Amino acid sequence: MRFGVLGPLEVRTSGGEPVHVPEARIRTLLAALLVHRGHAVSVDRLADVLWGDAPPAGAVRTLRSKVSLLRRVLEDAEPGGHDLIESRPSAYLLRADGDAVDAGRFETLLRRAYGITGDPRAKARLLGEAVGLWRGTAAFAEHADEEFARAEARRLEEQRLAAMEELAVARLDLGEHAAVAAELGGLVAAHPLRERLRHAHVRALYLAGRQDEALAGLAELRERLRDDLGLDPGPDLARLHEAILRQDPALTPAPAPDPDAPDAAGFADGTGARARGD
CATH class of the missing domain: 1.10.10.10 (Winged helix-like DNA-binding domain superfamily/Winged helix DNA-binding domain)
Structure with a gap:
């Protein structure tokens, strides 16, 4: 069952x-x-x-x-x-x-994804699978506001948002700048004070060639943080702002390796295909 x-x-x-x-x-x-x-x-x-x-x-x-x-x-x-x-x-x-239970599968996929370093393609695949288990934005949807389920629903929702932020970063490393910029707009509007989410969105806008919108997003967040919480953006966003202003090449990730491309671990056979060790 x-x-x-x-x-x-x-x-x-x-x-x-x-x-x-x-x-x-x-x-x-x-x-x-x-x-x-x-x-x-x-x-x-x-x-x-x-x-x-x-x-x-x-x-x-x-x-x-x-x-x-x-x-x-x-x-x-x-x-x-x-x-x-x-x-x-x-x-x-x-x-x-x-x-x-889908929540258990979700958390298992997250643990596997967060354990991956240096392979944004594999990380994005696992995170995409995890986020894809959701059938809406609220766990225990019809009971999410009831006392007995509220804390667990919020815990799972926080994990979902963190996974979506991590997925956006992995997809940016894969070069999906325009798609990520478009897809994160609604999520940012729903969660305007989440700094890591805004960081990913602003970086995506910049990498998609929309620098003015990227800077406007940072300015909006700065204003909202000060008005709503009396805070300034964290150091990561401050560094991102400076990097955009000077168009730092480090903002553009190196191309992720193509899993189908030949590499040093394999030798080409007589047809030009990579020989496999299995």
Whole structure:
């Protein structure tokens, strides 16, 4: 069974068939277990999530019936689904390894990408795959503003934004200046005070031949930081501003190596193709 939380709550069988989870409270129960996936959630906590300050009479018994219904939905969708929800003393736990939840796959891809140095193509591929798992801009979308999911939704959203910033830098190193400049415009408008995001956008504008817009972006950020936070831009942005003014060649990355081009590690065979060691 696979679960999706990087957007609206989603359940699919291992074969990819969608699973309908009926009733809003059953979906909320599943969301609460997914927020704490792999960890037991107390009955009291789950009752608070479902009913807040107005629990029904016999709340524990009613919660047990909701868990039974959720187990039945999962079992009907795929044999063994019932066992994904374990009963613990006064608690329940959803067994879902990292690969079973899209948020877990997302974080695994990020760890792999952040471990890469010197290969922007490989880094961009992994980051693009990670960001592509999102089905919107809010994790736990229908529950993102509820107390039980708010912190986890914000944590995942911060990781998404950081991944998009890192992806933009990798794509700039690959020479995708115009595309990155165009694609980051909306993200910058939505998050105007994120300095690393603005750095990538300004650099992309400059490398795409739009120097006036790049400088205007820096000026706008400087004004907003001072008006909203009483701060000046950080040293990285100050250095970028100076480099743009003097048109520093260091702003233009060296071409990334072509993975299909011959290199010193391979020898050409008689047809001109690179010999492979495998």
